[in-house]
Amino acid sequence: MNVYVSNIVMAALSFPLIAFVITIPYMVYQYRKFGSIPWLRTLVVYSFVFYLLCAYFLVLLPLPEDRTAIVPYAQTPQLVPFNFVHEFLAETSFSPSNPSTWLATLRDPYVYEAFFNVLLLVPLGMYLRYYFRRTWWQTLIIGFLVTLSFETTQLTGLWGLYEHPYRLFDVDDLMMNTLGAMVGFWMVGPAMRVLPDFRLVNEEAREAGMRASVTKRALSFLLDLLIAGFLGMLVGFGLAAAGLSGQETISVWTDRAVLLLCFVVVPVVTHGQTLGQKLLRLRIVRSDASRAHWYQFLARYGLLYLMIWAPFAALSGVVGLDPSTSGEMGAIVNFAAHNQTLLVWAWVVLMAAWGVSLLVRAVRSWRLKRPFVMLNGLISNTRIMTVAGVERERERRCVLDVADVAALERLIADDGTPLAELMERAGTAVADTVRLHVPDPAPVVVLAGAGNNGGDGWVAARALAEQDYPVTLITSDLAERIKAEPARSTALDVFADTAERDLPLRVLIAPDADVLIDAIDGAEAVVDAILGTGFAGDEVRPPYAAWIRAANRRRFEGSRGKGRGRHRKRALERGRHERGERRSAPMRAKDAPFTVAVDVPSGLSAQTGAAARPCLAADMTVTMLAYKPGLVATETNRWTGMVTLARLVDTKPYLAALGDELEDD
Ligand SMILES: NC(=O)C1=CN([C@@H]2O[C@H](COP(=O)(O)OP(=O)(O)OC[C@H]3O[C@@H](n4cnc5c(N)ncnc54)[C@H](OP(=O)(O)O)[C@@H]3O)[C@@H](O)[C@H]2O)[C@@H](O)CC1
Ligand SMILES: [K+]
Numbered sequence: 001m002n003v004y005v006s007n008i009v010m011a012a013l014s015f016p017l018i019a020f021v022i023t024i025p026y027m028v029y030q031y032r033k034f035g036s037i038p039w040l041r042t043l044v045v046y047s048f049v050f051y052l053l054c055a056y057f058l059v060l061l062p063l064p065e066d067r068t069a070i071v072p073y074a075q076t077p078q079l080v081p082f083n084f085v086h087e088f089l090a091e092t093s094f095s096p097s098n099p100s101t102w103l104a105t106l107r108d109p110y111v112y113e114a115f116f117n118v119l120l121l122v123p124l125g126m127y128l129r130y131y132f133r134r135t136w137w138q139t140l141i142i143g144f145l146v147t148l149s150f151e152t153t154q155l156t157g158l159w160g161l162y163e164h165p166y167r168l169f170d171v172d173d174l175m176m177n178t179l180g181a182m183v184g185f186w187m188v189g190p191a192m193r194v195l196p197d198f199r200l201v202n203e204e205a206r207e208a209g210m211r212a213s214v215t216k217r218a219l220s221f222l223l224d225l226l227i228a229g230f231l232g233m234l235v236g237f238g239l240a241a242a243g244l245s246g247q248e249t250i251s252v253w254t255d256r257a258v259l260l261l262c263f264v265v266v267p268v269v270t271h272g273q274t275l276g277q278k279l280l281r282l283r284i285v286r287s288d289a290s291r292a293h294w295y296q297f298l299a300r301y302g303l304l305y306l307m308i309w310a311p312f313a314a315l316s317g318v319v320g321l322d323p324s325t326s327g328e329m330g331a332i333v334n335f336a337a338h339n340q341t342l343l344v345w346a347w348v349v350l351m352a353a354w355g356v357s358l359l360v361r362a363v364r365s366w367r368l369k370r371p372f373v374m375l376n377g378l379i380s381n382t383r384i385m386t387v388a389g390v391e392r393e394r395e396r397r398c399v400l401d402v403a404d405v406a407a408l409e410r411l412i413a414d415d416g417t418p419l420a421e422l423m424e425r426a427g428t429a430v431a432d433t434v435r436l437h438v439p440d441p442a443p444v445v446v447l448a449g450a451g452n453n454g455g456d457g458w459v460a461a462r463a464l465a466e467q468d469y470p471v472t473l474i475t476s477d478l479a480e481r482i483k484a485e486p487a488r489s490t491a492l493d494v495f496a497d498t499a500e501r502d503l504p505l506r507v508l509i510a511p512d513a514d515v516l517i518d519a520i521d522g523a524e525a526v527v528d529a530i531l532g533t534g535f536a537g538d539e540v541r542p543p544y545a546a547w548i549r550a551a552n553r554r555r556f557e558g559s560r561g562k563g564r565g566r567h568r569k570r571a572l573e574r575g576r577h578e579r580g581e582r583r584s585a586p587m588r589a590k591d592a593p594f595t596v597a598v599d600v601p602s603g604l605s606a607q608t609g610a611a612a613r614p615c616l617a618a619d620m621t622v623t624m625l626a627y628k629p630g631l632v633a634t635e636t637n638r639w640t641g642m643v644t645l646a647r648l649v650d651t652k653p654y655l656a657a658l659g660d661e662l663e664d665d
Pocket of ligand 1 (some may be wrong): 405406409419422423426449450451452453454455456484530531532533534535536537538539540541542544598599600624625
């Protein structure tokens with residue numbers, strides 16, 4: 001028993017070292033893959049590393065005294081399955097019919113060793129299922145391979161480090177360990193219903209990763225300093241080889257050249273990325289996310305260099321250091337040494353001003369939830385953004401009027417990609433968004449209007465049903481009575497497909513209020529494909545108004561079955577959120593379904609951003625081809641939620657053509 005404890009203590013003692021070594025690579029990997037690092041993931045990953053460390057120490061320690069030691073019992077592998085049961089029965093007085101022998105059994109080495117062998121891989125099975133999302137048979141194989149690696153390490157005396165096996169290779173261990181992995185797999189199953197789903201955690205991390213957080217920027221800077229330091233060292237060796245190592249001025253200037261290379265030349269070549277930033281997918285851009293010029297990189301990092309070194313150099317002058325000892329900033333130090341009182345004051349004032357500006361910028365970034373801006377960034381008019389963030393910012397700047405989107409659509413169709421194909425891609429993009437947020441098949445309601453926006457809804461419904469999501473599509477009319485094309489042919493196609501392939505998709509035509517509310521109540525996701533860019537007016541006509549009200553009610557007040565309290569009744573009476581009369585956005589109910597709007601939330605004017613009565617409130621809007629003016633106004637995000645763009649095609653060439661066309665007009 002003591003051996004187990006001391007091995008775990010050993011693991012605990014060596015863990016900080018391992019954690020220290022893996023932290024930077026871990027952070028780089030996470031930032032590259034997800035863009036941000038949720039604490040939950042760090043907790044899981046580091047606890048997993050700690051567990052592996054414990055497991056290996058338990059299996060491999062203690063080591064024999066010396067390389068040639070022969071441990072007698074370990075020399076012949078034990079290959080008889082269930083040998084421990086026979087041995088146990090032979091050696092103890094255990095009798096199933098005699099309860100007084102049961103307690104002693106628990107203290108029997110055969111029993112508790114078997115128990116510990118099972119226990120050893122229980123956490124592995126849990127991690128494999130919960131975090132690594134392995135199936136039972138994958139867990140079985142991995143569990144077996146891990147235990148095989150334990151046993152072979154023992155059999156080969158740490159892969160030849162010791163001349164003889166120092167622990168017994170035992171098939172029973174293989175079986176008990178593997179069983180442990182499976183026990184862990186089954187045990188974690190029920191817990192997974194309450195544990196956070198890592199697919200959603202990843203999705204949130206990706207979203208948060210759009211921002212260039214202070215930690216991410218600091219890490220990229222640290223990486224750059226490490227790279228510069230390494231290059232500086234190489235140059236130092238070169239200088240030494242050339243017999244120039246003793247010369248102070250040369251080394252000062254080569255150091256500066258290395259910094260210039262890393263922080264100015266490299267960004268010029270890569271259009272705004274130092275090597276550290278490239279690694280973490282960051283980019284230096286102008287404050288409007290456009291490409292920065294070479295002199296801005298120079299200003300940004302030149303200022304930083306001065307901001308780091310000048311105060312120290314000046315201070316050392318002020319406090320009367322000998323200018324000749326302070327090396328590279330000698331001139332400043334010299335000047336400072338001769339104008340002490342003046343400089344003390346100038347220094348204090350500057351530092352105070354800098355401190356105040358730092359505070360102001362920190363408070364501003366905290367209150368406005370904007371990234372912190374460094375002083376050198378402010379002066380050089382540059383900032384660091386994530387590559388994805390730059391992309392999104394640029395997309396958001398390319399806003400097309402609704403009429404231009406229609407023109408763009410025609411250009412694309414003339415070029416050989418028909419509207420039906422665009423609709424197919426649009427609907428698939430919406431279905432993908434739903435699947436990202438509701439990863440396991442769960443009931444989905446698609447509200448489909450009679451225009452082409454509804455057509456996108458039909459495609460999304462089929463795509464989800466193909467992935468086993470039980471879908472209820474709500475439509476105001478029979479598919480054949482839809483007037484808009486290609487919505488009509490698409491809907492007919494989906495309808496036929498559903499019957500033919502027996503997809504889990506049911507279509508409700510103009511359902512009454514109760515049926516509608518029941519369907520929405522049971523949904524984990526709602527797709528709003530009622531009205532898109534073709535919507536006009538400040539009032540939504542029936543039946544769509546009722547659909548929007550039902551979706552909003554579910555979103556803000558939970559399902560009908562829940563919370564029938566006084567509070568809820570009052571909220572229903574007021575119903576103000578539906579009429580858009582509330583000043584602040586109402587709270588989303590905890591159990592609200594994930595609501596995604598196709599192209600634009602129904603009731604919101606894509607052109608002006610004005611919300612009609614009622615207007616659907618979505619968690620996310622997937623807009624097609626380009627952002628529309630109504631989606632980028634900040635006041636509209638209470639209806640749109642987060643907006644993402646589904647490009648559908650590479651629009652660049654068409655946008656250029658469209659630009660020419662617009663200019664001609
Ligand atoms: N751009 C692209 O590349 C692509 C565009 N695609 C998709 O097409 C969508 C545009 O389709 P669209 O032009 O058919 O219009 P849409 O939004 O379905 O609305 C028309 C319906 O709204 C109704 N309606 C109007 N006002 C109303 C009111 N006040 N109250 C009630 N109803 C009202 C109107 O009824 P009506 O006036 O005819 O009685 C008609 O039935 C676009 O948003 C995108 O999702 C993708 O498929 C492919 C790529
Ligand atoms: K919509």
